[in-house]
Amino acid sequence: MRTFRVGGAVRDALLGLPVNDTDWVVVGATPEEMIQAGYLPVGKDFPVFLHPDTREEHALARTERKTGRGYRGFSFHTSAEVTLEEDLARRDLTINAIAQADDGSLIDPFGGQQDLRRKVLRHVTESFREDPVRILRVARFGARFHDFALAPETLDLMRAMVAEGEADHLVPERVWQELARGLMEPRPARMLEILQACGALARIVPEVAASEAILRVVDRAASVDAPLPVRFACLTAGLEAAQVKQLCERLRVPNECRELAEVVARERAAIDSTPPADAEAMVRLLERCDAFRKPQRFEDVLLACECIARSASGERPYPQRPQLSAALRAARSVDTSVIAARARDEGLAGDAIGQRIQQARVQVVRDAQTSRASAA
Structure with a gap:
């Protein structure tokens, strides 16, 4: 032995x-x-x-x-x-x-050592074609060892496997596992490029195309060491919320990633355009994003939106992230239990109490804005 x-x-x-x-x-x-x-x-x-x-x-x-x-x-x-x-x-x-x-x-x-020296990703034998997961693994290794070339004969073999329908038999859990691991590599765009080059991307995630915009944004998310939910939201940038939901259901994407991507798809336009001086609009946005119950998720939503915006704008500043983060901090300082108790003492209930809480949050955000403006 x-x-x-x-x-x-x-x-x-x-x-x-x-x-x-x-x-x-x-x-x-x-x-x-x-x-x-x-x-x-x-x-x-x-x-x-x-x-x-x-x-x-x-x-x-x-x-x-x-x-x-x-x-x-x-x-x-x-x-x-x-x-x-x-x-x-x-x-x-x-x-x-x-x-x-x-x-x-x-x-x-x-000849693995020689391929390491030459920086080449090459299949071992023809038995490679028997396991479609290897298509995903090669793409993932391309994202990790992004300075390695993919051997032409290996790419040809991967294309043949896709044409033969092998990629159609990948189970959702394994697709997600390899996709998630690839997104966490240093150059996730390379994974998408390889999958698109062999024809597998359209089979496993037809909602996503390896466009220049998507390649830039997933690499931008990797460059700031974003967590997986943020990187997945960047991958699905440009999709409608319904498309994100469809993709997540098919691949059985974990809730943390699915929810973040859906919020970004639904609210990114509002986040990008919310007037910084409009405290009421900010609080309504925070409520829609469930930011008071899930503040860290909202911070990740902002990070995803910043990655998407800056990858498209040539790295121009994205003031929306610090502005909305500050608004959330201010609004969370409101003691909702005290306000609710006072409202009940006045005979209010239900939505009326919620309106009181919202008004208090708006006022606190407005006061914080005024204070920062005065300090500047």
């Missing part, structure tokens, strides 16, 4: 990048021998085990055979006879098909 470090950990170490997670492949062992050695079985589709001390995942070397459409259409074969080279041959890119032995020596049967 021999254990090898494989995949991203080896790749990133060779590139001088931080290594966060380590994957291991075990050659020459059976599941029974792994359990006897103290490993804890956790794999559902194929044998994966947790190391008894480090709790890192160790997978038995395996081969796979295509049995149906999509990324789930595989049968896996593991045995003590499967070699390391056979296991590496089923991986996606050559730069991810390098293994390292305990003594530090590298096993690189497919």
